[in-house]
Amino acid sequence: MLKLTPAERSALRSDAHALNPVVIIGEAGLTPSVLKEIDASLNAHGLIKVRVFGDDREARVGMYETICEQLDAAPIQHIGKLLVLYRPKKEAAKERSGKSGKGLREVTIVKPSPSGTKRPTVTKVILKGNERVTAGGNIKRVKPRQTSSKKSALGRR
Numbered sequence: 001m002l003k004l005t006p007a008e009r010s011a012l013r014s015d016a017h018a019l020n021p022v023v024i025i026g027e028a029g030l031t032p033s034v035l036k037e038i039d040a041s042l043n044a045h046g047l048i049k050v051r052v053f054g055d056d057r058e059a060r061v062g063m064y065e066t067i068c069e070q071l072d073a074a075p076i077q078h079i080g081k082l083l084v085l086y087r088p089k090k091e092a093a094k095e096r097s098g099k100s101g102k103g104l105r106e107v108t109i110v111k112p113s114p115s116g117t118k119r120p121t122v123t124k125v126i127l128k129g130n131e132r133v134t135a136g137g138n139i140k141r142v143k144p145r146q147t148s149s150k151k152s153a154l155g156r157r
Contacts, residue, residue, distance in 0.1 A: 002074035002087060012047055012076050016084045021051040029054075030063045039071050042087045047076070050083040103129055111137045 004012070022041045025034055041048045050067070052060050064083050068075050076084040104126050112120045127133070130142050 001068045002072060004074045009076055012086050016047055019049045021049040023050045025052045042073060046089045047086045052081050107133055109137045
């Protein structure tokens with residue numbers, strides 16, 4: 001089972017507040033197919049809610065502990081029939097290590113005020129792969145967009 005500090009657990013609990021349950025455990029209980037679905041949801045989302053139908057509290061606690069042990073997840077919260085689980089995403093680490101710098105990225109641009117006495121303006125911008133930020137805080141394309149010789153020939157007619 002994954003161990004978290006109380007501060008991490010609290011932050012994850014607040015993140016999970018707006019989530020909807022992605023897996024529902026019905027009358028059949030914790031079957032292998034339900035465990036497989038929970039595992040897939042944890043791989044995709046990292047932080048999930050699971051709803052358990054049934055009035056037996058001890059059975060829900062037992063399911064909660066079983067899920068955490070078998071899937072190496074951290075128990076975040078158990079309120080009534082809702083279980084909140086967390087496991088770090090495995091795919092996210094692989095994707096970031098294999099990036100070659102292309103695609104969309106978020107950049108923060110800080111421009112000082114013209115008078116110098118007011119607060120600087122801070123803007124977050126999403127840049128495409130062929131764009132860069134200049135020293136003045138402007139966005140420029142690295143290379144000019146290529147024009148088609150065929151399209152320009154058709155336009156002259």
